[in-house]
Each structure stands twice: as C-alpha cells, then as structure tokens.
Amino acid sequence: MAESNGENNGAKKSTGLLDRVRQDVTELKETFKEKGKEELEGLKEPEKSQLFRSVFRVKHDETPRNRALSVLSNVFFHLHPAKVNRDAVKYKYTWGMGGITFYLFIVLTFTGVLLMFYYHPSKVQAFRDILYLENDVPFGKLLRNMHRWAAHLMIIAVWLHMFRVFLTGSYKRPREFNWCIGVLLMVLTLLLSFTGYLLPDDQLGFWAVTVGTNMARATPLLGTEGPFGALLGMTPYNDVRFALLGGSIVDANALLRAYIWHCIAIPLIASIFMALHFWRVRKDGGISGPAPVMLESEIKEEKGHRPVVLRPSGLQ
Amino acid sequence: MNWHQIWEVASAPDNVPIVALLFLIPFYTWYAFHQALENDALIDKLSADPALAKTEYRKTEPWNPKWEKEVHTWPYLMRIELVAAILVTVLLMVWSITLNAPLEEPSNPNVTMNPAKAPWYFLGLQEMLVYFDPWIAGVIMPTLIIVGLMVIPYIDANPLGNGYYTYKQRKFAIWTFLFGFIGLWVLMIVIGTFIRGPGWMWFWPGQTWDAQRVEFAVNRNLDQIFGVNGSWIAHLMPAANVAYAPILARIIFGVFPLILYFLVAGYFSHRLLLLTDFSRKIFKRMTLLQMVTTELFLVLMLSLPIKIILRLVFRVKYVWVTPWFSI
Ligand code: HEM
Numbered sequence: 001m002a003e004s005n006g007e008n009n010g011a012k013k014s015t016g017l018l019d020r021v022r023q024d025v026t027e028l029k030e031t032f033k034e035k036g037k038e039e040l041e042g043l044k045e046p047e048k049s050q051l052f053r054s055v056f057r058v059k060h061d062e063t064p065r066n067r068a069l070s071v072l073s074n075v076f077f078h079l080h081p082a083k084v085n086r087d088a089v090k091y092k093y094t095w096g097m098g099g100i101t102f103y104l105f106i107v108l109t110f111t112g113v114l115l116m117f118y119y120h121p122s123k124v125q126a127f128r129d130i131l132y133l134e135n136d137v138p139f140g141k142l143l144r145n146m147h148r149w150a151a152h153l154m155i156i157a158v159w160l161h162m163f164r165v166f167l168t169g170s171y172k173r174p175r176e177f178n179w180c181i182g183v184l185l186m187v188l189t190l191l192l193s194f195t196g197y198l199l200p201d202d203q204l205g206f207w208a209v210t211v212g213t214n215m216a217r218a219t220p221l222l223g224t225e226g227p228f229g230a231l232l233g234m235t236p237y238n239d240v241r242f243a244l245l246g247g248s249i250v251d252a253n254a255l256l257r258a259y260i261w262h263c264i265a266i267p268l269i270a271s272i273f274m275a276l277h278f279w280r281v282r283k284d285g286g287i288s289g290p291a292p293v294m295l296e297s298e299i300k301e302e303k304g305h306r307p308v309v310l311r312p313s314g315l316q
Numbered sequence: 317m318n319w320h321q322i323w324e325v326a327s328a329p330d331n332v333p334i335v336a337l338l339f340l341i342p343f344y345t346w347y348a349f350h351q352a353l354e355n356d357a358l359i360d361k362l363s364a365d366p367a368l369a370k371t372e373y374r375k376t377e378p379w380n381p382k383w384e385k386e387v388h389t390w391p392y393l394m395r396i397e398l399v400a401a402i403l404v405t406v407l408l409m410v411w412s413i414t415l416n417a418p419l420e421e422p423s424n425p426n427v428t429m430n431p432a433k434a435p436w437y438f439l440g441l442q443e444m445l446v447y448f449d450p451w452i453a454g455v456i457m458p459t460l461i462i463v464g465l466m467v468i469p470y471i472d473a474n475p476l477g478n479g480y481y482t483y484k485q486r487k488f489a490i491w492t493f494l495f496g497f498i499g500l501w502v503l504m505i506v507i508g509t510f511i512r513g514p515g516w517m518w519f520w521p522g523q524t525w526d527a528q529r530v531e532f533a534v535n536r537n538l539d540q541i542f543g544v545n546g547s548w549i550a551h552l553m554p555a556a557n558v559a560y561a562p563i564l565a566r567i568i569f570g571v572f573p574l575i576l577y578f579l580v581a582g583y584f585s586h587r588l589l590l591l592t593d594f595s596r597k598i599f600k601r602m603t604l605l606q607m608v609t610t611e612l613f614l615v616l617m618l619s620l621p622i623k624i625i626l627r628l629v630f631r632v633k634y635v636w637v638t639p640w641f642s643i
Contacts, residue, residue, distance in 0.1 A: 067391075071388075080393065083389060084387060084392075084393055086386060087377045089393050095344065099397055103404055149411045153333070155437050167481055171472075177469075190438070203422070203429055204420045207433075208434050215454025218454055227640050228640055290376075291478065291479030292373070292374030293482070294475070295359065299475055
C-alpha cells in the first residue's frame with residue numbers, strides 16, 4: 001500500500017477522492033478481518049471480556065483462588081463460604097430444606113408481585129379481580145395456583161427444616177440463638193400464609209379468618225371475652241381483635257390490613273430475619289455437620305450456663 | 317364405608333399438603349432414624365475400642381486421608397442448589413397445572429360455612445378448641461409453643477449429638493420432640509382435616525358427613541361430678557352473701573385437682589429426667605433454672621393429652637370453673 005501511494009503521488013489532485021475511498025475500503029476490509037478474528041477468539045473466553053469483568057469483578061480461571069473468589073466477590077453468592085465440609089454437601093444430612101424454604105420465598109415474592117398488578121384490596125374489586133385473573137389474564141390461573149401451592153409447600157419445608165435441625169442437634173451450642181431466629185421465621189411464615197388467605201375475599205378465606213380472629217377476642221386482659229378483659233373495660237370496639245381487623249367484623253378495613261401485612265410488613269420483617277439467620281449460620285461456623293461423633297466418655301464436667309466462646313469474626 | 321366421603325376430603329386441593337405430610341413425615345423420620353442407627357453402631361464400636369477412637373474419622377461417610385477435608389462451594393454446593401431449585405420449580409409447575417387453587421363464593425357474613433375450618437396448618441389449634449376455651453387454645457397455647465420451642469436450646473444440657481443424627485445419645489430429647497411435633501401438632505391437624513365434619517363433630521373415616529346429625533352433649537364439669545354445691549361453705553358465710561356460696565365453692569374446689577395434677581405430673585417428669593444412668597449424668601449438669609423450666613414445659617405439654625382423655629373418655633368439660641375463666 002505504501003508503494004501505490006508513492007506511484008500516484010503526481011496525479012493526486014484529479015483522482016484523490018476516488019482513490020482515497022478505494023484505499024479506505026481495502027483498509028477497512030483488512031481491519032474487519034483482523035478485528036473480527038480477535039472478536040471471535042474473544043468469544044471463546046467470554047469471562048475475559050471487559051463486560052464480564054465489569055459485572056463479576058474477578059478473573060474466572062480454574063484455579064482454587066478464583067473458585068473461591070467467584071463466591072466471595074458476588075453479593076448473591078457470598079452468603080456461602082468459599083469452601084464447605086466435604087460431607088456437608090450430601091443431601092442426606094440437611095435434606096436441603098432450609099434452602100428450599102428460601103427458594104420458595106423468592107418464588108412467592110416473584111409471583112406475588114405479579115399478582116399485585118391485578119389486585120385491588122377493596123371489597124368491591126378484590127373478588128372480581130381474582131375472577132378476572134383466573135379467566136382473562138394470560139397464565140393468570142397458573143400464576144395464582146403457583147403462588148398458592150408455593151405457600152403451602154413453604155410451610156411444609158419450614159417444618160421439615162426444623163425437624164432436621166432438631167434431629168441433628170444443630171440447635172446446640174453455638175447455634176442456640178439461630179434456632180430462636182428460626183422459630184420466629186416459622187411463625188412469620190405461618191402469618192404470611194394466613195394473611196394471604198383472606199385476600200381473595202371468598203367464603204373460604206372469610207370464614208377461616210373469622211374463626212381465626214375470633215380467638216383474639218378471648219385474649220386474656222386484652223380481649224372482650226378473655227379472662228378479665230371485660231373487667232379492664234374491653235369491648236368489641238376497642239380490644240385486640242378490633243385492632244387486628246380495623247373494625248368489629250371482618251370487612252373492608254380487615255381486607256386492607258391483611259393486604260398490607262401480607263404484601264409489605266411481614267415480607268419485610270421476614271427478609272430481615274432471614275438475613276440474620278443466614279449471617280448466623282456463617283458466623284456459627286457453617287453447617288453443623290455431619291460432625292464426627294462424640295462419645296459419652298468425652299463429656300467434659302462442665303455445668304449450666306457456660307460463657308459463650310467468642311470467635312474472631314470471619315473465622316469459620 | 318363411604319369411600320366417596322374419604323375421597324372428597326383427601327382430594328380437596330387445599331388438603332393436598334396434609335396428604336403429602338402423611339407421606340413426607342414418616343419418610344423423613346425413617347430417613348433420620350436410618351442414619352441415627354448407623355451412627356449409633358459406629359458410636360458403640362468406638363466406645364468399645366478407645367485406641368480406634370483416637371484415629372478413626374468418626375463418620376459413616378467414606379474417607380480417605382488423601383482427600384481434601386473441604387470442597388469448593390463453587391461448583392460442588394451450588395450445582396446441588398441449582399438442581400434443587402429446578403426440581404422444586406418443576407414440581408410446583410406440575411402441581412399448579414394439574415390442581416386449581418380453590419375459590420368459593422364471594423364472602424358473605426350471612427351464610428356460614430359448615431364446617432368453618434381454619435387453614436390446614438392451624439387446624440391443630442382449632443381442634444384444641446374442643447378441649448380448651450379459646451383463650452387457652454388460641455392465645456396461651458400458641459404462645460407456649462413458640463416460647464417452648466425457643467427454650468429448647470437453653471434447657472437441653474446434653475452436649476452429645478451436636479451435628480449428627482443419633483438416637484442412642486438423645487433418647488429423651490427425641491421422644492419429647494416426636495411426641496410434641498407428630499403426636500400433638502401433626503396428628504391434631506390430621507384429625508381436624510379428616511375426622512372433623514359439620515358442626516366440628518367426630519366422623520370416623522368412611523362415615524358420611526351428615527350436616528343434620530345432632531350430638532347430645534352430656535359433658536359436665538368436674539365439680540358437678542363431685543356434687544359440689546357449696547352447702548358446707550354457706551354455713552360460714554354472712555346470710556346476705558349465701559347466693560355466692562356455690563360459685564365460691566367451685567373456685568375453691570377446682571384448685572385442688574390442678575394442684576394435684578401439677579404435683580403428680582411434675583413428679584412424673586422429674587422421674588423422666590432421672591430415668592437412666594445416662595439421663596442422671598445429664599441431670600447433674602443442669603442448673604436449677606434449666607430443671608424447673610424443663611419440667612414446667614413437660615407438665616404443660618402433658619396437660620393436652622390429659623384434657624383430651626378427660627373430655628373424650630370421661631366427658632369432663634371443665635376442671636376448674638371461675639366466673640372469669642374456666643380451665
Ligand atoms: C423462613 C424460614 C427459614 C429459612 C428460609 C431458613 C433457612 C435456612 C438455611 C438455608 C439454612 C442452612 C442449612 C440448611 O439448609 O439446612 C438454615 C440453617 C439453620 N436453620 Fe433455618 N430457615 C428457616 C427457618 C428455621 C426454623 C423454623 C428453625 C428452627 C426452629 C431454623 C433453625 C436453623 C438452624 C439452627 C440452622 C443451622 C443448622 C445447622 O448448622 O445445621 N430455621 N436455615
């Protein structure tokens with residue numbers, strides 16, 4: 001190319017423009033070939049690209065260091081430790097129920113948000129919204145079914161998780177407090193399900209919630225019909241049941257309250273407790289086992305409330 | 317046998333989770349015990365051979381000294397989580413495509429549902445309404461269950477069985493939990509779902525749920541059975557207040573069976589803590605507070621089946637009747 005440039009030097013003015021274009025096109029062809037080859041080579045290793053690195057922040061090679069980093073440097077994955085006990089990944093120990101519970105919570109949040117697009121928490125609209133959702137919204141029925149059955153499944157999974165944690169003695173030192181957080185999470189799970197029950201505003205939900213909240217009437221001291229309630233001046237218009245329902249009967253206010261508890265307050269509280277729960281699983285040294293069995297002869301002669309052993313944070 | 321009735325209850329879409337529980341709980345109980353017995357065999361072996369105990373891996377898992385003790389979360393754990401998420405999603409999809417979530421008529425305060433049932437996971441509490449007044453079944457008991465679960469880690473003084481399945485080393489804890497979880501929670505849910513029909517009456521499996529059925533309740537209070545009428549106390553009272561004598565007599569009378577129950581059941585649970593050589597060893601490690609809390613919750617837990625038997629077998633409604641509350 002340098003050669004042809006020299007040859008045409010004299011007649012530059014007349015043929016300049018055309019030649020320039022021709023020359024540029026040839027150059028462009030070359031560039032295309034060269035850079036295209038580079039690009040194709042790059043596609044073979046997407047993890048080296050700027051885009052990938054900007055998202056995932058670390059190199060992704062098959063080295064132990066990077067395997068660890070890919071977990072630790074990712075906000076979603078860093079709930080996990082970089083490494084786990086080789087026996088702890090077996091299904092037969094944890095039954096995976098805690099993780100399944102959490103996954104179902106995510107599924108419920110996702111389907112729940114979609115349901116919220118179609119639902120108005122008012123006596124006039126609520127029931128019709130469900131009919132509309134079931135009959136006219138594409139995949140509306142599937143959406144509602146998934147939300148419903150995922151909620152039931154989550155309750156079963158929480159119970160089985162608790163059952164597993166108990167039977168492996170995982171509530172013992174140092175995990176006592178995480179067990180307590182777990183108990184609260186189970187209560188929140190049940191309350192989530194219960195508040196959702198009223199939202200379709202059908203007979204099933206209405207009577208279930210009526211039966212349920214009637215019990216609040218009997219709260220000692222704070223309910224009209226509870227022990228000493230009347231003595232303390234409780235009436236159907238100022239007791240705990242009234243506070244729960246926003247009225248003395250299950251009606252429009254109760255629907256709105258159930259909606260807000262169900263869609264905002266309880267999910268928020270449960271999320272906070274879940275964050276705590278997962279954080280404590282890590283700080284308490286990861287999953288409890290399968291641990292080496294301990295023998296009766298190895299019990300140390302300690303008694304009662306022993307001081308808690310504080311570990312430097314981050315030490316597993 | 318009315319098979320149709322059984323099928324109708326078992327196949328109600330909202331009852332599917334309970335039918336599932338009927339399989340899942342026995343399965344996972346077996347699964348846990350299977351591993352517990354394996355570990356117990358290993359524990360026996362190591363206890364008999366202290367030299368081996370020093371060098372053994374102490375797990376039933378395969379082990380080779382050349383292996384790394386830990387594996388990378390990525391991919392060894394995360395791929396399992398991915399598979400689990402996919403399986404759960406598929407299960408949920410299939411379930412949601414084949415079964416529709418129920419939707420009844422629009423809510424109507426004037427048309428009662430019979431039976432009006434709470435959601436299935438609260439049916440245990442609703443079943444308790446038969447045996448206790450709502451303030452106990454609906455308020456006190458849930459509170460005790462929550463508090464009771466939360467104190468477990470603080471009253472269990474047994475350091476063994478932390479992080480592995482075992483039966484042998486935790487017999488008392490395991491029996492207590494199985495009794496509470498399966499016997500008092502899951503079983504009550506099953507009764508509430510399959511046995512309780514219209515009017516919350518007891519229908520055996522195969523009996524038709526007859527909404528017209530009437531039950532003649534002959535339930536009495538304990539004081540009525542003992543014929544407490546307050547005549548003996550009336551003599552001691554000023555004439556103007558004699559009308560209150562029966563009430564006062566009932567209040568005083570009812571305290572005694574309760575005290576008796578607390579003494580007997582308390583002694584029984586104390587004996588339970590001292591049952592074997594091993595449990596006595598654990599008992600020595602307990603503080604007074606741990607002992608008292610354990611026995612208190614055992615006594616409260618036992619009061620459920622006791623009241624159920626009193627009610628179903630002896631037709632006793634209340635043990636202690638006062639103008640403010642009854643137990
Ligand atoms: C919304 C409910 C819950 C979620 C999402 C949840 C999630 C988890 C997860 C993902 C783990 C890791 C181990 C595993 O998967 O088994 C875990 C561990 C644990 N959970 Fe939960 N959990 C919940 C409720 C509970 C309940 C009801 C309890 C007990 C009453 C509990 C007590 C514990 C304890 C003590 C651990 C540590 C276990 C160990 O180290 O082996 N959690 N939880």
